[in-house]
Amino acid sequence: MEWTQSNTDSNETEADYAMNWWKPALGGLLAAGSLVPILARRAPGRKQDARPVTRARLTKLLLKAAHLSPDSEAVQWMSAHCTAQPLVWGDLAAHWLRKEGWLHSALCAGLLLPEDRPAGQFCPDAPLPRWEGARMAVRALGLGFPAAQAATCSPGFSDQAQFPAGTAGYALTAVQTGILPGHTGGRFHPRAPLSQTEAEAMALQVQRIMAGEGIPTFRCRLRHYDEDTMVQMLDPALRLRMVEGRVYACVRDLFQAEAQLRFQRGLSSLPPAVGYPARWSPRRQQVDLEKNMVYAYRAGWDRCLQGTRPGDLETHPDASTLLAPARLLFGELMVPVYDFRAKGKGHWHPWQGDWDPDSRILTLNTYYPGGVGVSPSPGKETPRARFPIVLEIFLPASHLSPLETALRQVDAGHIGAYDSCLSYSPVTSCWRPLAGTTPYLGTQGALSREQELKVEVTCQTERVEATVAAIRAVHPYEEPVINVIPLYQVGL
Structure with missing residues (x-):
């Protein structure tokens, strides 16, 4: 395992390293002016704050970094399309974290799960250990699923015995993504309190990863095939983002734009304002959408599950392989549609994009598995x-x-x-x-x-x-x- 190391003096002690690893990243990110300022009280160059961060403050920091504030459109959509989470922590009834809506945002987004604190007390103003901070940050990035899978392996920390069961995978993912570094000698110090400085740098790193290379400026076209008919729409309302050379599109926007296109061309009687039925699972960080079949996209997974009914997704699903894992970017589940580094080569995948360098237009193609299309007749499906x-x-x-x-x-x-x-x-x-x-x-x-x-x-x-x-x-x-x-x- 490779560990993140600082570029400081070789005589630096482990304690010094733990307090200074964030400086280059923090200064560079704010100087670039590309991130939303989420820290109001400290600028680069100011002395680091070794005081432990509280569980409530880290929750709010990460939610702000991920653009998941209580009044955000993303949280409102999640709240409307998921089963309400009961308040299981009695000490939050009158706390600002709940009163201001941040607890609701964290539960809707899957940043917190009811079983995270099984004793019935959230302890919002208490310090939290590094392993718990890593778990929250990893979930904020939508990487909870691969982190949970990594927990079944041996992450290789020399102090692995100090991790609570099932949590080492989150620490490993945090190290690999640069959210929170390991220490010298392969140690993570999972039970050490997370400092204010570490928490702030974590939030900025989450925001930097999500920002990627920014929002693409090229035009987009949606192309849909229905039986022997091809229809298309130029400049559909799609939220796009470029991350690591790949173009990601909001999966909700893709389905909504397809519904609008089919309605405009007389291929469906479903008004675009209604769109396709959708469900959101905070625990899985997964969107299920229904059209002729049920499609499930999960953050951190490179599969699109498909079934004729919702129950099929659990028992005997079909699956298409995506270009890369879906990502949770600023509160929206987004799927990869084109890879500029590979110039479109690679396996076929849903919503596969075709790039035209002359017109600078990216065409996204819809796909119906099983050869079944939605009939123009209301509520009727016919085989192609x-x-x-x-x-x-x-x-x-x-x-x-x-x-x-x-x-x-x-x-x-x-x-x-x-x-x-x-x-x-x-x-x-x-x-x-x-x-x-x-x-x-x-x-x-x-x-x-x-x-x-x-x-x-x-x-x-x-x-x-x-x-x-x-x-x-x-x-x-x-x-x-x-x-x-x-x-x-x-x-x-």
Whole structure:
């Protein structure tokens, strides 16, 4: 395990390091002017405050950093779409944390859970240990799910025995994300009180991570396929954010924009003001949305669960793999739709984006698993027409295995009670790369003859766009040859 180390003098004691690790980050973040000021009483350069922070103050600090104040739109939506959490801590009945609405915000966002303090007392004005501060900050970032999974492994702290059961994963995630550093010798000091300075630096780090590279300035288009109809909308009302080279879109906005697009084009009688039914789970930090199926997106997880009914998500869900884990960014659950670093390559994923560098427009594509679309008739669902298509794909033999995986993910090659059905045969292909190309095989201006595989696979008409997108994502060529051929019937 690698531990965050400071750039201070090598003679610095462990106590000095614990008090000074935050200085470079704190000064740089505020000097950049890119963060909302959440600290009113201390500026960079002022003496650090070693006094313990209270549980109530850290709760408010993290909520403000994550833009989850009681009057925020995000908290109001969460509150309206989740089951109300009962007040289980008797010492908060008259406390400012509850009176000002911060407790409600923390419970709605999943920052606090009723079982966090099983003794029935929250002790809002008492110091809290480092492990508990790490857990709250990790949840504020929407990383509670992966942190809980990490708790089942051995995080490798030399003082791991001091952690309460199931909490070391939060500390490990806090160290890995730079929220709270470990100490020399692989120690975390989980039961040491969290200081005021550490708490403030944690809040700023949470805010910096969520801010990412900012809000993209390019335009966006939403494209929707319904049976054999394609409709699209330019500049839908979508909240976007760029984090680590990836574009993230608010999942609620995506579904709302799709509902609006389908209503405007006469494909649905559902008014866009109503949208799709939604539920929010603070414990899971998960959004469930219903249209033709139930879709569940969870913060910190790279899966979109799907089922015909809400109960299916727990018993036998289907799942699509996202480009990267969904993230909780400033109170909104956001899903990755495009990765500029990979230039769109990678496995197919829901809401997959297509980037046009000439127009600087990112097109997001909707997707219906199982080939079922919503009928224009009120309250009625009809299966889509299922016309067989055969795809011919030419590619190097080295990329056959990734192609098979991509085709399986979009259910291409599904014939009757068999799936993963395809055939391939060796062929000799020729081409000449022209000026401005960067060929995977061959040389610019020279005629190339290469050994390839010709892969043939069937899919349904309504899945062609998704299947072609999945193929392009794993194909190494700039201009892959993908022939789409309609069939009269399969299996004569």
